[in-house]
Amino acid sequence: MTDTLTLAIVLIPALIVAIVFHEVAHGWTALALGDPTAKEQNRLSLNPLRHVDPVGTILVPGLLALMSAPIFGWAKPVPVRKDRLDNPRFGMMAVAAAGPGTNFVLAAVGAIALGLLAPTLQPDINAEPTLAVQGLFYFILINIFLGIFNLLPIPPFDGSHIVEGLMPRRYVHLYEKLRPFGMLLFLGLVLLTWFAPEWGVLDKTLGPPVEWALRNYLALANSIS
Numbered sequence: 001m002t003d004t005l006t007l008a009i010v011l012i013p014a015l016i017v018a019i020v021f022h023e024v025a026h027g028w029t030a031l032a033l034g035d036p037t038a039k040e041q042n043r044l045s046l047n048p049l050r051h052v053d054p055v056g057t058i059l060v061p062g063l064l065a066l067m068s069a070p071i072f073g074w075a076k077p078v079p080v081r082k083d084r085l086d087n088p089r090f091g092m093m094a095v096a097a098a099g100p101g102t103n104f105v106l107a108a109v110g111a112i113a114l115g116l117l118a119p120t121l122q123p124d125i126n127a128e129p130t131l132a133v134q135g136l137f138y139f140i141l142i143n144i145f146l147g148i149f150n151l152l153p154i155p156p157f158d159g160s161h162i163v164e165g166l167m168p169r170r171y172v173h174l175y176e177k178l179r180p181f182g183m184l185l186f187l188g189l190v191l192l193t194w195f196a197p198e199w200g201v202l203d204k205t206l207g208p209p210v211e212w213a214l215r216n217y218l219a220l221a222n223s224i225s
Helices: 002-032 054-066 088-121 131-150 158-166 169-176 179-195 201-205 207-224
Strands: none
Touching (some): 002 088, 002 131, 088 131, 131 207, 201 207
């Protein structure tokens, strides 16, 4: 129970920060490109209570952590109206990319902080990692995973809006037909992760890019320390 509580103390704040900044980045980008919907609904705040989804932000990540499965989650989506954007096609791509992009920036901030603070937080490199060092490590990892996970081209993930904006217009209507089934695909991924971990669905698809990115962010931290 102590290990579980320690893991929760480390993971939950990191996940909330990652998700909140992700969502607010969508809203600020939409506002900059002509859509004030998020501002009108007071969703540009960094107050977690305006964005946290009890199931997606706390329950699901908590269960995944207990199962030692890849950790992901979601918040209440920031509202974006495509018809209010100055350039709807480009605007939706930019708004979608802003969320994962912010997570990658946060991961870099975490890596820099780890590099600068590690000698103070962990004087003995052979000792068990302190809670602060664990927190920074998981902050980096969660932001990497959240950014890459959201780039999956499955509606309604951010990657689907980017793909839709890049594909020839004549094929967009075909891609849009997938949107009603997007959540079913997502739930399928969740169920496979929970009930068939031996298949390694996420490990084989997201594992390699996540591991590659983590190595590079930790290399950044090591170059600073």
